[in-house]
Amino acid sequence: MSQADATLTAPPPARREKLVTADGTPLRRALERANRRRKLTALALVAPLLAFILIFFAFPIAQMMWRSVDNPQIVNALPRTLQALETWDGQGIPDEPVFAALHADMLEDLDRPRREQAIGPLGIRLNYELSAARSAISRTSRDVPNFEAPFSDAFTDAHRLWGQPELWRIIKREGRPLTASYYVAALDREYDEAGNIVQRDENRRIxxxxxxxxxxxxxxxxxxxxxxxxxxxxxxxxxxxxxxxxxxxxxxxxxxxxxxxxxxxxxxxxxxxxxxxxxxxxxxxxxxxxxxxxxxxxxxxxxxxxxxxxxxxxxxxxxxxxxxxxxxxxxxxxxxxxxxxxxxxxxxxxxxxxxxxxxxxxxxxxxxxxxxxxxxxxxxxxxxxxxxxxxxxxxxxxxxxxxxxxxxxxxxxxxxxxxxxxxxxxxxxxx
Amino acid sequence: MSASESRDGFVVFDGVQKSYDGETLVVKDLNLSVGRGEFLTMLGPSGSGKTTCLMMLAGFETATHGEILLDGRPINSVPPHKRGIGMVFQNYALFPHMTVGENLSFPLEVRGMGKSDREKKIMRALDMVQMGAFANRRPAQLSGGQQQRIALARALVFEPELVLMDEPLGALDKQLREHMQFEITRLAHDLGITTVYVTHDQTEALTMSDNVAVFDDGRIQQLDPPDVLYEAPRNSFVAQFIGENNTLDGVIKEIRGETCIVELDGGEVIDAKPVNVNKVGERTTVSIRPERVESNKDRLGAHAHTIKAEVKEFIYMGDVFRTRLKVAGNENFIMKTRNAPDQVRHKPGDMIEIGWMPTDCRALDHA
CATH class of the missing domain: 1.10.3720.10 (MetI-like)
Structure with a gap:
């Protein structure tokens, strides 16, 4: 008797039955179904603003953040050169095969329709890192069809920058689809000859x-x-x-x-x-x-x-x-x-x-x-x-x-x- | 009318007037004296000036004219924080950003009391209102009744001699309110503090107070202990405001010492006790409490005055019967009779005879 009382007053809490509605559907599902219409209405009311925010706020911000690391210019313009540069140790001027590859890249680019040419963006991109680079690229690219081997002399004759290891270091370093260089610049820092990030000169920190x-x-x-x-x-x-x-x-x-x-x-x-x-x-x-x-x-x-x-x-x-x-x-x-x-x-x-x-x-x-x-x-x-x-x-x-x-x-x-x-x-x- | 011209009370209002706009007086010539340890209630309808009086006493409003004395000392120019008066506000005004303990600690801290003394006093005050376990809660985590207790404890923790309460129970439900009424009076008496209590609830005023000041139109209409106030209202406002009341309008025919003869508008002539009527021919409102009216002849005394009445409605209320009657043209004349075995339960439409003692029938000014 007393045992029966005990089970009546204190049922084991773990054995709670799943609640169902009168026709046997689980209560949870019935509730969801009942609420779905209200949720859809709410969504419909919010949708225009949501779309507006996504298109004109979230998307541009994502675009902007992408732009801060996006770095396609060198990869697009100089694929062969980058391949040839892989073995370069970063000291002195690269060897003749690199210049030959550069010549081939630039020649190929000149054959492309004007809209698809990658040389222009390349000059702009390199100019961010080295201030005379744009004119070096544009002047050279005009003369490239007349170049003859050895190309290293032809290039260095066309513009002195091709004879400077700094330009080559930049091409090698930034020859990747993603870059940190914009952030390096935004923090008043730059790469030194060994490729380490160091502070800029005091008068260039902004x-x-x-x-x-x-x-x-x-x-x-x-x-x-x-x-x-x-x-x-x-x-x-x-x-x-x-x-x-x-x-x-x-x-x-x-x-x-x-x-x-x-x-x-x-x-x-x-x-x-x-x-x-x-x-x-x-x-x-x-x-x-x-x-x-x-x-x-x-x-x-x-x-x-x-x-x-x-x-x-x-x-x-x-x-x-x-x-x-x-x-x-x-x-x-x-x-x-x-x-x-x-x-x-x-x-x-x-x-x-x-x-x-x-x-x-x-x-x-x-x-x-x-x-x-x-x-x-x-x-x-x-x-x-x-x-x-x-x-x-x-x-x-x-x-x-x-x-x-x-x-x-x-x-x-x-x-x-x-x-x-x-x-x-x-x-x-x-x- | 002036309840006390004497200046020897603990709290004294002496000819106090108050105007907010310079055109109308909210408080008109208030004279009031509250004895030490007394529980005085200011009772009145809203807009009667009772809260203004309390605010002047607390120092949040300045008297336009007249003087307020606390323990014989004029306090008109004493700022509120130097008056040392405890106050319980209508919505408690517990500081929401402090815990209960910090709320109680506040008045002690501003008095520069040391930490150990503070803690002792806070615990004592919290125990006093049976809230000892709540020191670390925030006010928002407490129920209305608990907040009320904390507000009370905070007003008492710095041991003021005078505590003001501005409708402190207004936000509580009926049961809690009745319980708190009892607790507040018990605390006030145990601690021997003087209390000035403002309310518009007459039950509260009657059950809690030593003296009740009934306010209307910026004046004290009557200042008396609860029983006197109820049984011997001095004018028709007080008679109407306190408790239930039957009124019959008429004209004074004759005044003979303690009795007068009134001819009601319906033509009936009754005896009454003259209270504030002066001369023959004056219009008067006669007041009779419903529980002093009786329809059972056996229960009426020998000198009772009887009058014919028509039963309009009979309401069974358990312990009492309420019978609405038409008497001398008044259709809302209420008779309240105790539910006893020999009591008749009238039916609407019955013509009956009711009666009352002439001493319970008070001839007051015409309302």
Whole structure:
């Protein structure tokens, strides 16, 4: 009797029967079937945006990242030469068979229809590594049909670069479908004669310090937006809704003005003969010879970008502060805290999700900002994105631009990961 | 009307007025004295000024005129954090980013208390509300009733002499609320602290308080112990606001000391006890509690006044019967009778005779 009771009250937990619906289908499958329609509808609603993001966002980014390592030019143009170079030890000038192979490669290329010729891209590619290489290639390729053996002399006569081991080392090193050389360049490094990666001469280092400056400027801008935005958000959050909405329009006003117009307005205000300098000179605060340099330098970038990005800090802060009831501060005061302690220990910690959201937003936007530094940054206020743009539009070294862009992307992701580890991204509140 | 002109209470409001917009007074000439160790409840409908009074006492609002004294010391210009008054807020206002222990530690830390003393006091306060095991939880992990206890413990942990409570039980369900009512009064009495409690729930006010101040229209309408408030309301607002109440409108025909004669609008003439009526010919509202009305002749006393009534509705409520009657033109006249073996269960449409003692029938100002 007692045994039967025991089994009744405590059935073995492992022997749970599979649940089925009234007609015998497993419950899980029935549930899936019931939910499928809803899932399909949801998918259909999301599909247009998903497709848009895939085509115009994910795909270009993947393309860009691919470009930073893609290296087909030498492999396409000089297959025989690369084969002949395999035995070369990298010292001195290669032997005659290599030059013969080069001759054969170039001759074959000249026979191809113009669109498919690989010599042009080859010159451009080699020029990234060695500045005279492009003219060497193009001049030589014109004369190649007239060359006669021994080809080593013919080539070195046509252009002196063929007599330099450096060019051959580059051809051998970059004669692979994938390359790290864009990243090597983006990190201010180069290959030495033995093929080791070493730092560039000090006067040729650009990108690392530019990355550092971009980081520092972005941090400064983030801090400035916080320092200016926090009091505004606090003020707005404690106003009656009517007035708060009205003043919020003032905060959002910059969004409704063209970026170019706003930036130009800063030029009018800040330049040497600008409104502020004129005013300071006229009231005698500074002399005419000591006009302040407030634009075309870092100061200009920080001022203009702080102005532009301020709403991105104010909005999340405001939305978080709105939800903090006044009773918390009151409770703190009733418990004996001075107004400052109540603010510091009770109010401020509750605004941290807003500060985090605003900070991450402003920082990530500003680290990739382009137009404002380009217009008001001058030389010292330039950021990494301006350098990327220069390589895309002017020097046409897309591989290097892609490498810089990828590094920027990875850097932002790493910083975001760090933020997530330290603060927790789920505490972000964007409004 | 002025409940206490004396300035010798522990908390004294002396001629306090408050206006937010400079045009209307939210609190009109408030005079109130709370004795040391007393449990005083400010009861009133929303907008009656009771919460404003509490906020002025806590220091979050300033009195437009008049003086507030705490232990004989004027505190009008003392900032809230220097008043040393414990406060329990409506939604508890537990700091969400701190654990329960840190919440309780906060008032002790800002007073510069050492760590070991703090821990001792926190444990004692938590044990006091039976929450000793919860020191490391966050407020969001607690139920409403538990948060309420923590809020109470936090308001008491720094041992204030005065504790203010602003509708602290409003967010709890009925059962928990009744339990907490009991606990709060027990704690307040055990610790001997003075409590000023704000509520709009009359049951809460009646069961918990030593004295209840009924607020309406920015004034204290009546300040008395619960039983006096219920049995002897001073005017028709208090009679209506506290408990259930039957009203009959009429005109004073004669006043003779402790009794007066009222001619009801239906023509009936009844005896009543004059409370705040002054002269013959004045319109009056007569108030009778439903449980003082009786239809069983055996239960009526010798001097009872009887009147004809028509039964409109009979509601069986278990322990009591509620009978809705039409009396002297009033169709919502309620009679509440105890469920006893000899009690009649009337049917709608019955014509019956009901009665009450003239002393239970109070002639008040016309509402």
């Amino acid at each position: 990108y690392v310090s530019l990355f550092g400056r971009t980081l520092a400027l972005s941090l400064a801008i983030t801090f400035m937006t916080f320092a200016l935005g926090f009091p505004i958000a606090y003020f707005l959050a404690n106003l009656p809704m009517r007035y708060a909405n009205l003043l919020m329009i003032a905060v959002l006003l910059p969004f409704w003005t063209s970026l170019l117009v706003r930036t130009s307005a800063w030029i009018v205000l800040l330049q040497q003969q600008g409104v502020i300098n004129e005013l300071l000179v006229n009231i005698g605060l500074i002399s005419d010879g000591n006009r302040l340099n407030m634009i075309y330098n870092q100061t200009g970038t920080i001022i203009a970008m702080t102005h532009i990005l301020l709403p991105f800090m104010v909005l999340p802060l405001y939305s978080v502060m709105r939800t903090i009831p006044v009773t918390y501060t009151r409770a703190a005061k009733s418990l004996g805290a001075t107004p400052w302690t109540a603010f510091r220990r009770v109010y401020f910690p509750q605004t941290l999700p807003g500060i985090g959201a605003g900070g991450v937003l402003v920082f990530i936007i500003s680290i990739g900002y382009y137009i404002t530094p380009a217009l008001v940054g001058g030389q010292s206020g330039r950021m990494i994105s301006n350098e990327i743009a220069r390589h895309i539009q002017q020097s046409l070294n897309w591989g290097l631009a892609a490498a810089l862009g990828t590094m920027l992307l990875v850097g932002v992701l790493v910083l975001y990961w760090l933020y997530n580890r330290l603060v927790g991204a789920d505490s972000l509140k964007l409004g």
